[in-house]
Amino acid sequence: MNDQPARSAPWSETDGVFLLRSVATAMVRLSDIASPGTFALPYPDEAQRALNNMVLNCLMLKARPPESLPHLVEWAAQRPLDRWPITLPPDAVPPGSLLLDKATRQPTQLCYEWAVDAEDSGARYSEQRYMAAASSRCREENYPEAYQAFRLLLVRRPVLTHRELTTIPAAADGDLGPLVDLMHDVYQPAPAGYLDRERRSYTACARCHTLLHLTTEDGLWCERQRCRNLDTVRRGREYQADDGGGVQLLIRPLRQWVSEPGAMETRLARQLTAIGADVELWPGFGAYGMRVRLPDDTVLAVDHKDWASPALLGRRATMPSPDPPYDRCVWVIPAARLRDQPAFRTTFERYRWSASPELMTDRELLRAARQLPETGRVGTRYADSGDEPTGGPF
Known part of the structure; x- marks a missing residue:
C-alpha cells in the first residue's frame, strides 16, 4: 500500500525535527476543527504543546518567540521555514516553503508530510x-x-x-x-x-x-x-x-495520499500501455501503485510519489511487498519537482536508508520504456539537473 511508514533513519539534529513535527501536527489539527487564528483559550492540546515548545526553543536561542497561537499561525502562513529560529538537518525543508497557504490558511502539502512523519500522529493524518x-x-x-x-x-x-x-x-x-x-x-x-x-x-x-x-x-x-x-x-x-x-x-488524507497519486498513476498507466507495456493498477489489493511488465519482460513495481520534501521522502524509501513479484522497484516523481527543486534527487539520496527503490521522473520512465525494444537493459545513472538520462534505467 502506498506511503506505509518506514523505520526512521536518525536525523543529525533531533530537537528541531521534533519541534517542526509538533508545529505541523498542530496546524493540521487546527484546520480540522476551525479557521486557524480565531481560537479562544484554552487552546487545543496539540496546539498549546506546539506553542509552548516553540516559545521555549526561541528563549533558548535568544530569539523573539510567537506571542500567541494566532501569532504562531501567522508564522506558519507568512514566514518561510528556512527563516524560523529552529535548527534542522541540511535540506530538511525546501527553501521558501510554508506550513500554511497564505491565501487560505490551509495546511500545505509539506505541512501534512511533516505531520505524517511524526510517529504519534502519522496514522491520523495518513491514509x-x-x-x-x-x-x-x-x-x-x-x-x-x-x-x-x-x-x-x-x-x-x-x-x-x-x-x-x-x-x-x-x-x-x-x-x-x-x-x-x-x-x-x-x-x-x-x-x-x-x-x-x-x-x-x-x-x-x-x-x-x-x-x-x-x-x-x-x-x-x-x-x-x-x-x-x-x-x-x-x-x-x-x-x-x-x-x-x-x-x-x-477526507484530506485520502485526497493527498490516495486520490492525487492515483490520478497520476492512472495517467501514467495509459501512457505506458500505449507504448506496449502491460500495466496492472494497485495489484495485490494495493501492495503498490502499478505492476508494469515492460516490452523486454522486466517487471516493475511502480509507486507515484509527489512529495514536497525530498528529505522526508528519502526517509521512507523502502521496498513494497514482494507479492505480486517484480524485478525492480521504482518511485516516480513528476518532472516538475526537479524543475522546481534541482537538488531533489541529491537530497532524496542523502536521506534514504536503503538502496531501493530507484527514483526517476515520469518522463524518464516513459523515455526509457520507449527505448527498450531497441536497446534493452542499460545503465541507471542520471544527471541531478533533470536533464535526459544518459542511456536509461533498463
Whole structure:
C-alpha cells in the first residue's frame, strides 16, 4: 500500500525535527476543527504543546518567540521555514516553503508530510487505516474487483452529493462489495471553508475535481500543486449547498495520499500501455501503485510519489511487498519537482536508508520504456539537473 511508514533513519539534529513535527501536527489539527487564528483559550492540546515548545526553543536561542497561537499561525502562513529560529538537518525543508497557504490558511502539502512523519500522529493524518481496512476486507473475500472499484472511485470522484454517496454503490453493480459501509467514513460533509456563502454553493476544480477553497480575498484555490502550476484556476462543477442532501468531500488524507497519486498513476498507466507495456493498477489489493511488465519482460513495481520534501521522502524509501513479484522497484516523481527543486534527487539520496527503490521522473520512465525494444537493459545513472538520462534505467 502506498506511503506505509518506514523505520526512521536518525536525523543529525533531533530537537528541531521534533519541534517542526509538533508545529505541523498542530496546524493540521487546527484546520480540522476551525479557521486557524480565531481560537479562544484554552487552546487545543496539540496546539498549546506546539506553542509552548516553540516559545521555549526561541528563549533558548535568544530569539523573539510567537506571542500567541494566532501569532504562531501567522508564522506558519507568512514566514518561510528556512527563516524560523529552529535548527534542522541540511535540506530538511525546501527553501521558501510554508506550513500554511497564505491565501487560505490551509495546511500545505509539506505541512501534512511533516505531520505524517511524526510517529504519534502519522496514522491520523495518513491514509493507512482506511486503505488497510479496504485491502483486508477485499482480501478476506477474495474480491479484487471491489478494491479496484474503490480506488478508482477515490481517484475520479473526490466530491459526491449525499444522494450520490448512497446510490453509487448500488449503481456499481455490487463492485464495491464489502466496502460500501466504508464510504461513509471516507466521505464527510464539505467544510465551511469551501462554501461560497453568498451563492450557497461549492465549486469543484475542472482539472482534478476536488473542491476549490475560498481564499482570504474571495478567490478560489486548489490544494493540488499540479493544478496551481497550470496558471489560472479553472472552475468545474458547481454544487448547491443542499444538492442531493448536501455535499460530501473525500477526507484530506485520502485526497493527498490516495486520490492525487492515483490520478497520476492512472495517467501514467495509459501512457505506458500505449507504448506496449502491460500495466496492472494497485495489484495485490494495493501492495503498490502499478505492476508494469515492460516490452523486454522486466517487471516493475511502480509507486507515484509527489512529495514536497525530498528529505522526508528519502526517509521512507523502502521496498513494497514482494507479492505480486517484480524485478525492480521504482518511485516516480513528476518532472516538475526537479524543475522546481534541482537538488531533489541529491537530497532524496542523502536521506534514504536503503538502496531501493530507484527514483526517476515520469518522463524518464516513459523515455526509457520507449527505448527498450531497441536497446534493452542499460545503465541507471542520471544527471541531478533533470536533464535526459544518459542511456536509461533498463
